[in-house]
Amino acid sequence: MKIFEPAKCCPTGLCGVGPSTPI
DSSP states (O other), X not given: OOOOXXXXXOTTSXXXXXXXXXX
């Protein structure tokens, strides 16, 4: 399970969801 940082979250604020989300 990867930890998503707030700065790396999508503009929508949904980490793990969206094209801008780091996988």
